[in-house]
Amino acid sequence: MDSLLQAALNGLVAGTILALPAIGFTAMFAVLRYPNFAVAAYATLGAYGGWMANAWLGWPAFVSLLGAFALAGVVGTAAERVVLEPLRPAGALTAAIAAIALNVILENVLRFCFGNDLLGYDLPLARDIRFAGLRIAPQQIENLTLALAVMGALFAFLAFTRVGKAMRATADNPDLARLKGIEPRRVELLAVFVGAGLCGVGGMLLGLDTSIDPLTGFRVVLSVFAAAVVGGLGSIPGAVAGALLIGLAEEFATLAIAPTYKSAVGFLAILLVLTLRPRGLLGERAY
Amino acid sequence: MTDRSIRLTRRTALAVGTAALAMPAVVRAQGEPIRLATLTPLTGAGGSYGPTMAKAAATVIEDVNKAGGVLGRRVQLISEDDQTNPEAGVRAARKLIDVDKVSAIMGTWASSVTTAVAPLCWESKTMLCTVSGADSITLLPHQGYLIRTQPNSTLQLTRLGAHVLSLGVKRVFQMIPQTPFTQSSISIMDATLKKGGAEQGSLIYDDKKPTYRTEVDQALRFNPDLIFAAGYTPDSVVLLKDIFRAGFKGKIIGMAYSINQKLIDQIGQAEVVEGVYTFAPSPAQGATAHERVKKIAGNDNPDPYTCQVYDHASMVLMAIAAAKDASGTAIRDNVRKISQGGGKTVDNAVDGIKAITAGEKVDYVGASGPCDFDDKGDIIDCKFRYEQIKANKRTLLKIA
Amino acid sequence: MSGWANYIVFMVATGGFYALLALSLNLIWGGAGMVNLGLAGFFALGAYASALLTVKLGAPILAGLAGALLVGAVGGYVVTMSTTRLRGDYLAIVTLGFAETIRLIANNEIWLTRGSDGVSGIPGPLKAELGSWFNAVYAAGMIGIVALVWFGLRRLDQSPYGRALRAVREDQQVAQVAGKRILRFKVEAFAISAAVAGLAGALYGHFNSYVAPDIFQPLITVYIFLAVAAGGVGRVSGAVLGAYLVVFFLESTRFAAAAIPGLSPVQHAAIREMLVGLALILVLRVRPQGILPERIPPAPRPASVT
Numbered sequence: 001m002d003s004l005l006q007a008a009l010n011g012l013v014a015g016t017i018l019a020l021p022a023i024g025f026t027a028m029f030a031v032l033r034y035p036n037f038a039v040a041a042y043a044t045l046g047a048y049g050g051w052m053a054n055a056w057l058g059w060p061a062f063v064s065l066l067g068a069f070a071l072a073g074v075v076g077t078a079a080e081r082v083v084l085e086p087l088r089p090a091g092a093l094t095a096a097i098a099a100i101a102l103n104v105i106l107e108n109v110l111r112f113c114f115g116n117d118l119l120g121y122d123l124p125l126a127r128d129i130r131f132a133g134l135r136i137a138p139q140q141i142e143n144l145t146l147a148l149a150v151m152g153a154l155f156a157f158l159a160f161t162r163v164g165k166a167m168r169a170t171a172d173n174p175d176l177a178r179l180k181g182i183e184p185r186r187v188e189l190l191a192v193f194v195g196a197g198l199c200g201v202g203g204m205l206l207g208l209d210t211s212i213d214p215l216t217g218f219r220v221v222l223s224v225f226a227a228a229v230v231g232g233l234g235s236i237p238g239a240v241a242g243a244l245l246i247g248l249a250e251e252f253a254t255l256a257i258a259p260t261y262k263s264a265v266g267f268l269a270i271l272l273v274l275t276l277r278p279r280g281l282l283g284e285r286a287y
Numbered sequence: 288m289t290d291r292s293i294r295l296t297r298r299t300a301l302a303v304g305t306a307a308l309a310m311p312a313v314v315r316a317q318g319e320p321i322r323l324a325t326l327t328p329l330t331g332a333g334g335s336y337g338p339t340m341a342k343a344a345a346t347v348i349e350d351v352n353k354a355g356g357v358l359g360r361r362v363q364l365i366s367e368d369d370q371t372n373p374e375a376g377v378r379a380a381r382k383l384i385d386v387d388k389v390s391a392i393m394g395t396w397a398s399s400v401t402t403a404v405a406p407l408c409w410e411s412k413t414m415l416c417t418v419s420g421a422d423s424i425t426l427l428p429h430q431g432y433l434i435r436t437q438p439n440s441t442l443q444l445t446r447l448g449a450h451v452l453s454l455g456v457k458r459v460f461q462m463i464p465q466t467p468f469t470q471s472s473i474s475i476m477d478a479t480l481k482k483g484g485a486e487q488g489s490l491i492y493d494d495k496k497p498t499y500r501t502e503v504d505q506a507l508r509f510n511p512d513l514i515f516a517a518g519y520t521p522d523s524v525v526l527l528k529d530i531f532r533a534g535f536k537g538k539i540i541g542m543a544y545s546i547n548q549k550l551i552d553q554i555g556q557a558e559v560v561e562g563v564y565t566f567a568p569s570p571a572q573g574a575t576a577h578e579r580v581k582k583i584a585g586n587d588n589p590d591p592y593t594c595q596v597y598d599h600a601s602m603v604l605m606a607i608a609a610a611k612d613a614s615g616t617a618i619r620d621n622v623r624k625i626s627q628g629g630g631k632t633v634d635n636a637v638d639g640i641k642a643i644t645a646g647e648k649v650d651y652v653g654a655s656g657p658c659d660f661d662d663k664g665d666i667i668d669c670k671f672r673y674e675q676i677k678a679n680k681r682t683l684l685k686i687a
Numbered sequence: 688m689s690g691w692a693n694y695i696v697f698m699v700a701t702g703g704f705y706a707l708l709a710l711s712l713n714l715i716w717g718g719a720g721m722v723n724l725g726l727a728g729f730f731a732l733g734a735y736a737s738a739l740l741t742v743k744l745g746a747p748i749l750a751g752l753a754g755a756l757l758v759g760a761v762g763g764y765v766v767t768m769s770t771t772r773l774r775g776d777y778l779a780i781v782t783l784g785f786a787e788t789i790r791l792i793a794n795n796e797i798w799l800t801r802g803s804d805g806v807s808g809i810p811g812p813l814k815a816e817l818g819s820w821f822n823a824v825y826a827a828g829m830i831g832i833v834a835l836v837w838f839g840l841r842r843l844d845q846s847p848y849g850r851a852l853r854a855v856r857e858d859q860q861v862a863q864v865a866g867k868r869i870l871r872f873k874v875e876a877f878a879i880s881a882a883v884a885g886l887a888g889a890l891y892g893h894f895n896s897y898v899a900p901d902i903f904q905p906l907i908t909v910y911i912f913l914a915v916a917a918g919g920v921g922r923v924s925g926a927v928l929g930a931y932l933v934v935f936f937l938e939s940t941r942f943a944a945a946a947i948p949g950l951s952p953v954q955h956a957a958i959r960e961m962l963v964g965l966a967l968i969l970v971l972r973v974r975p976q977g978i979l980p981e982r983i984p985p986a987p988r989p990a991s992v993t
Contacts, residue, residue: 010498013498087971093720093776093779096779100967101913101968108964115953209498211521219496226780260493260791263791274781342951378697378938
């Protein structure tokens with residue numbers, strides 16, 4: 001019983017790591033209507049951005065998350081404007097394929113600049129806190145809090161600010177939004193900035209637990225996609241729910257089937273959800 | 288970090304510049320250069336190993352060229368990327384064999400790449416030196432065109448098992464990703480431990496995951512005195528962090544190719560890796576090549592793979608010198624003449640070539656071991672370096 | 688044979704495997720507007736099917752190839768059944784996960800696939816008889832097979848079936864109104880396409896005599912997208928041309944990157960992979976119709992109007 005509870009707790013922790021990139025991916029999808037497969041590279045960029053702020057500028061790890069957000073956001077926005085936006089008239093799939101190519105390019109730009117050596121942040125690791133027979137790492141509580149705070153801020157932004165409302169309106173119906181005087185293009189670029197930035201923050205949180213190298217984002221990207229699809233592509237609360245679900249499913253799978261099949265869990269979850277509930281758990285509404 | 292990389296580039300640039308200036312004076316080498324190649328993973332899953340391996344070979348060859356080359360000819364190294372993928376590896380090997388006409392390919396890392404590339408090598412009479420661990424590799428019908436410096440899993444794990452027993456542990460838990468030697472690693476360790484009255488539990492994990500908390504919980508439920516972390520560097524980083532967080536108080540042991548200086552630097556926290564035992568093939572106590580590789584690698588704990596590629600390049604060059612012929616067949620026929628069977632002990636190619644040219648018989652003792660091979664191309668025997676991490680440094684416990 | 692000739696022969700054969708994969712992708716991407724990001728997975732299915740049939744059961748190579756076609760088709764059918772009712776985005780993500788899952792199974796089900804060791808000793812047709820001519824004859828055979836598949840797919844493309852597929856691609860609703868059974872068309876097209884990818888895998892295995900999970904990584908799918916985009920999406924000949932161009936491109940960047948002085952080997956490798964991505968984006972941007980633009984044949988006039 002304890003082992004099940006512990007696995008559930010581990011699953012939640014693993015899920016929160018997936019949640020931020022999944023939100024970023026789904027938010028970009030909600031506004032732009034194509035799956036931006038470059039999220040793996042955006043997450044890796046964030047890990048490096050945070051590392052540069054942490055190691056070169058000497059910022060504390062949690063302040064360095066700003067660096068992660070900024071680098072991934074800026075590169076993501078620039079890539080959208082220069083590479084992906086002009087391809088969107090050719091169709092969502094063309095843009096999606098170009099995003100895969102972009103992912104290859106960004107991964108190798110990082111490899112060119114930093115090599116393949118593993119890098120780490122200057123952040124001391126602490127032993128787990130124990131309570132009621134369970135254990136959790138203090139840093140993971142911080143990650144969880146942080147992920148929740150970012151999600152809260154994002155919801156507030158979408159619900160209460162003018163730009164946020166414009167973003168939701170564009171996601172719901174771009175034509176109607178244009179009639180109301182919202183310029184879709186600005187909203188789109190903003191969505192990419194925030195979306196890619198969140199992937200970057202997620203990538204840095206990932207890097208805190210693992211290590212930073214050109215494949216940091218790639219290793220988890222399938223779970224991120226699975227989270228977004230399971231939750232309903234384009235739905236932000238769906239991405240959060242999907243991420244937690246995938247996290248839980250992967251940990252329970254470790255107990256039930258061979259741990260080597262963890263990466264297949266996301267795929268099975270997608271198949272299952274799409275067969276039973278094709279629009280995802282929470283549908284496709286953006287917020 | 289940047290400081291260091293800038294210094295490194297500057298140093299390299301300086302070295303290249305000086306070499307260029309000194310070229311006419313030093314290299315009296317005539318005619319077509321002798322071409323050798325490295326085929327290491329520079330991208331993909333093995334990417335954290337390949338670059339330093341390629342660099343080790345380049346340094347050996349640079350040294351030999353500075354000393355006048357071999358057979359009066361300059362040596363040229365071509366480094367290709369196998370992308371940790373047999374398909375890409377085979378394409379690269381074809382180019383090296385057919386277009387560059389190299390006499391030897393060195394440093395193939397992933398067992399799948401080595402298995403795919405080996406037939407190309409023996410069919411074209413090109414020597415292949417590998418660091419891959421899968422037992423099946425030396426069983427291929429390679430006609431002698433393959434040697435491997437990595438001890439096979441039987442040799443490696445019986446020794447490791449004995450060492451584990453000597454630490455006085457009774458319950459061992461092995462955590463290992465799915466690799467070509469996973470099954471043998473578990474079964475050989477099992478047998479060795481049973482003979483010594485100890486028990487083993489094991490778990491095969493997915494090497495791409497950002498956390499192994501549940502896996503570590505499963506390991507701890509076995510109540511082990513020692514955890515054998517048998518992965519590669521990127522996944523071992525995550526695993527060691529999670530073992531530390533779980534508050535595991537027992538001993539930890541891992542392969543030195545995984546628990547290497549890069550891993551220690553990456554974790555950056557002495558406590559997490561303090562006391563971890565590592566294990567690597569080694570020459571006997573007092574052998575000097577290892578010291579040389581430290582200088583090449585730029586740190587006190589060179590990666591075992593880097594040591595092995597240093598040995599590949601040194602042996603190939605000496606075999607060419609001994610054969611007075613740079614063909615792949617000449618290397619095959621002479622590599623055992625310079626690596627074993629007595630003679631003047633040498634630890635580097637420059638001295639070795641000098642001695643061979645002077646008509647002496649040499650016996651190369653490398654950085655990764657004595658480098659003596661059986662007919663299959665496996666190393667006959669070697670010692671192992673048992674080290675323990677103390678204050679972020681691997682410190683030598685014993686060589687045995 | 689030796690030297691450059693040998694190298695070129697090998698690349699012609701490699702181009703043949705790529706061409707089959709490109710034909711496979713073109714059928715669904717160009718034909719039905721669906722995307723398969725799991726091409727590597729179907730490539731793997733065929734490679735393992737044929738390798739295991741011939742090595743473990745001692746079946747003749749032709750039976751292996753037939754098995755690969757069948758297993759590929761079944762795999763394609765299973766993957767599309769759950770997603771065809773959804774938008775292409777979902778299919779894209781599902782296929783991506785499918786390829787990784789196949790790789791995991793190949794890696795872990797050691798009793799069946801020999802795990803990460805891979806299956807070696809896969810027989811090649813007449814290998815002993817041909818000796819050093821094996822590669823050349825096989826390459827020629829590949830050209831023949833590619834031509835055969837090309838011919839078949841072109842016939843399909845120009846048949847009423849191909850036109851119906853295009854109708855599905857252009858506008859599902861209109862096609863549906865016109866009485867086309869969209870779902871069936873899509874599943875069938877995908878299954879045929881997956882079968883061709885499986886065939887490519889089988890032929891790859893019999894040529895190289897070895898398959899292992901490491902071969903079937905996502906990058907190969909990117910190469911094939913580049914091939915189809917460069918050749919011209921929707922144009923059967925374009926896919927073949929594009930595949931050979933990609934092999935030429937991949938190999939020539941080796942020489943080009945090595946010519947840049949002062950870089951480490953890992954930087955050369957990074958530049959080479961970067962160029963693949965850059966080429967794909969440039970093709971999509973600068974010449975989205977590819978080198979050989981799609982030609983949509985006019986519908987045949989009915990002989991008599993009744």
